[in-house]
Amino acid sequence: MPGIWILAEHKEGKFKKITYELLSLGKKLKSKNGEELCALLLGSGIENLANQLGPYGADKVYYLEDEVYKSYLNESYTQGISELVKSQDPSILLAGATALGKDLFPRVATRLGTGLAMDCVSIDLGDNGLLKTVRPIYAGKVLMEATVHQTKPQMVTLRPNLVEISPVDSSKKAEVIKSKPDLKREDLRTMLKEILKGESKKIDLTEAKIIVSGGRGMKEKDNFKILEELADAFGEGTAVGASRAAVDSGYAPHDIQVGQTGKVVNPTLYIACGISGSIQHLAGMATSKYIVAINKDPEAPIFQKADYGIVGDLFQVVPLLTREVKKLKSEG
Amino acid sequence: MNIAVCIKQVPDTETKIVLNPDSTDIVTEGIKLVMNPYDEYAVEEALKIKEKYGGKVTILCLGPEKSIEAIRTALAMGADDAVLLNDPAFEGGDSFTTALVLSKALSQIEYDIILTGKQAVDLDCSQVYAGLAEFLNLPYVSVVVGLELFPDQKKALAKRETEGGEKELIEVSLPAVFACQKDLNTPRYASLPGIMKAKKKEIKKLGLAEFCLNLEHVGAKGSKLKKGKYSLPPQRKAGIKIEGEIPEAAAKLVKLLREEAKII
């Protein structure tokens, strides 16, 4: 029986939220085509993890258990996934449009000779069994519909934070199937030497619910502290971002740049502090549910896109916001 | 070291996009086209490698005739040779067919490493580098922000960006494909003599006939991903500017975030 497969992503013994989002989406697709919903996971010492996915909707869990999968490498993962997919022949294969999904799926798709719709914001199943996907192009300035129409499996990566996680059924159990790869460490041409941790322990921008972003108006690196403080006041799920001008001036690291040549983000709330709102910056954050602009220039283009704006000096406004948020939170 | 760099010509990031009447593409007439910004990092890195170890930098570009402008930019920066892959049969292709055709062209030249941008900022697929690696049976590293080569050992150490500020150091045997990210380097501007020289350089053109491929493999026919309609996302409208003294305005904003947006 063909199936809807999702790649379960995990880190340090825990599933990433995208895994539950993909299973929730998978359940919807399953209600339309009746195929079984399967999760696929790779790793070392992951039996316990494999057993956790039934309640989230997985009918079957395939897991590839081996020392060689201990750390992610596109080379080893491509090999393992492609072999399993060839033997089981699923009709759909989904992953998150995460750092891992975006690195891995293009090669798996090429090896399987099938199509991949990358970084989708909407996925639905048509009557013909084909997935109708929508993916932003030109950094979100345009939406494009796309289908994988001739080949199998239909491969798609889904942007995190878009699917609501459906209720958990703790009585549901999945059939868990273990396989071992035919792959040796010596055969690999790549090796993970080291993981360099980031400066902050904040979550990734693409997964954040609230983003406090700073632009050239921040004036210097140390001033980003006031944005960190506001982010901390909001609490969990908050991250700090930056405009390219702030990054290029050395106020912020490149990996938090938001925009056409930075990250494309999709938070519930985006607070732009000292950011003018150039077309390249807007391309990266215009899908935020709510946008707040703080800028001393009342003519700044960002105000044309913001739901709420305060015209004023950010060094005055931001600390006051932090105070107000804290106050409101302590009141409960 | 022989370095091959794959580049693409894309609309300038400043461009305001307009759709064509049947919403199957954007209007390209009159818009400014540039080398894909991420590819500039790839070209710069190639030039740096050549300066250090000697060798040759070859630019490959699949695209319409007009892409020659982007190729000339790369030549003006200092690249040695260039190939344009251009054929009506290539039109309407996707990442799969692009990678396939580029891989055929690459197998006709000598290279020790292949560099690309981490994605093209028009169709935002970020798939071509991986497809290239697969067709050529090479390893690849994506989102590269640091690259150190050890030519004697036929090895490289690449630093790649992952998530949440984390980076990975990956050791990889050469030849390999590297997809470049901003932060890898600062691309140089073309010098005036460079521009003059680039104008006179011969750009080799290759079409379908030069490869062992037929019409079914390339362009719209060979594509695995079928493009549907384009649409423009809903435009955001300006909301309210909160009036009053700053402390009051701040309190009011936070209240709105709780009551209207229900965020706090």
Ligand SMILES: Cc1cc2nc3c(=O)[nH]c(=O)nc-3n(C[C@H](O)[C@H](O)[C@H](O)COP(=O)(O)OP(=O)(O)OC[C@H]3O[C@@H](n4cnc5c(N)ncnc54)[C@H](O)[C@@H]3O)c2cc1C
């Ligand atoms: C190829 C290319 C790619 C690009 N990609 C990106 C991208 O991915 N992301 C991106 O952001 N940009 C990108 N840009 C750059 C973009 O064009 C703008 O230059 C950049 O976004 C401007 O950043 P900014 O708004 O922080 O700075 P500015 O435009 O200089 O604006 C600073 C703002 O801060 C305000 N300000 C100053 N002091 C204060 C204060 N004390 N209180 C309150 N407000 C204050 C000013 O009024 C002004 O509006 C790209 C450009 C190119 C050419």
